[in-house]
Amino acid sequence: QVQLVQSGAEVKKPGASVKVSCKASGYTFTRYYMHWVRQAPGQGLEWMGIINPSGGSTHHAQKFQGRVTMTRDTSTSTVYMELSSLKSEDTAMYFCAREGLTFYLPYWGQGTLVTVSS
Amino acid sequence: QSALTQPRSVSGSPGQSVAISCTGTSSDVGGYNYVSWYQQHPGKAPKLMIYDVSERPSGVPDRFSGSKSGNTASLTISGLQAEDEADYYCCSYAGSYTGVFGGGTKLTVL
Numbered sequence: 001q002v003q004l005v006q007s008g009a010e011v012k013k014p015g016a017s018v019k020v021s022c023k024a025s026g027y028t029f030t031r032y033y034m035h036w037v038r039q040a041p042g043q044g045l046e047w048m049g050i051i052n053p054s055g056g057s058t059h060h061a062q063k064f065q066g067r068v069t070m071t072r073d074t075s076t077s078t079v080y081m082e083l084s085s086l087k088s089e090d091t092a093m094y095f096c097a098r099e100g101l102t103f104y105l106p107y108w109g110q111g112t113l114v115t116v117s118s
Numbered sequence: 119q120s121a122l123t124q125p126r127s128v129s130g131s132p133g134q135s136v137a138i139s140c141t142g143t144s145s146d147v148g149g150y151n152y153v154s155w156y157q158q159h160p161g162k163a164p165k166l167m168i169y170d171v172s173e174r175p176s177g178v179p180d181r182f183s184g185s186k187s188g189n190t191a192s193l194t195i196s197g198l199q200a201e202d203e204a205d206y207y208c209c210s211y212a213g214s215y216t217g218v219f220g221g222g223t224k225l226t227v228l
Contacts, residue, residue: 035217037164044121044222045156045164045207050215059215061119095163103211104154104169111163 002026004096004109011115017084020112022096029077030054033099036070036081038092039111046092050099051079086116119212122147122220129226135196138223140208141189146218148189152211155184155193158222159204167206168193195225203227 007021022034036048049060051070058070069082079096094112097105123141130136140147140155147153153171156164166175168184171191181197191210195202208220 037219044205045158045209045219046121047209047217047219050217061216061218097164100166100169102170103150103152103217104166104209105156105164106166106169106175108163108165 002098002107004098004107006094006096006109006112009113009115011117012086014087014116014118016086016116017082018086018114019080019082020094020096020114021078021080022109023076023078024098025077027098030074034072034079035097035099035105036068037095037097037105039095040089040092043092048081048094053079083114086114088116090114091116119146119216119218122208122210122218124206124208124220124223126221127224127226129228130195130198131228132198132200134198135194136198136225138193138195138206138208138225140191140193140210140220142191142210142218143189146210146212147186147191147208149213150211151186153184153186153191154209155182156207156209157202157204158207164207198227200227 003025051058053072072079096109098107100106155168158164171186172184212218
């Protein structure tokens with residue numbers, strides 16, 4: 001069965017960077033795009049970006065231009081999302097989610113809480 | 119991209135039907151048949167309920183249905199049950215491998 005296991009919670013200071021991992025299993029890693037979605041406390045879901053695990057190409061929401069980097073390691077079936085220049089507004093639960101056959105997300109990781117505080 | 123527009127809250131009694139709207143533009147909802155809907159209970163990861171506007175994943179009750187007209191998509195839940203009480207989010211493809219979510223709708227079962 002498809003499983004997405006994310007790294008543990010992080011506490012960072014403003015201006016720092018955070019790197020969240022998402023290890024996939026139960027399917028052919030390179031066959032499906034992976035998305036990143038975040039949710040600030042008490043707020044809605046926000047689409048951040050997408051990576052093609054096969055070739056490594058990425059696309060992201062304009063809002064995160066210059067601050068988000070998505071990478072993958074095919075040897076370990078793991079994708080990474082690094083967010084830099086952190087601000088308090090980046091405090092959120094970050095989810096990885098595997099795409100289906102088209103643009104939808106049937107499988108989600110458990111989430112990684114990132115707290116940005118001085 | 120701007121978030122898709124959803125009503126903040128809807129409510130209904132057990133057994134009734136409710137509809138949740140999701141309004142975008144011709145660059146997202148209106149331009150592609152790639153609208154999906156997610157149910158989220160507190161403290162949990164979202165769960166896919168509808169994809170490609172009106173397709174239902176296996177295991178999702180047929181009480182849940184989706185549709186689209188122009189720039190507005192809708193999720194309809196018929197025969198409301200207590201366990202349907204949750205937050206619901208729409209999501210649309212917005213071109214160039216990007217997506218956008220709606221602001222979310224809180225469903226209360228009275």
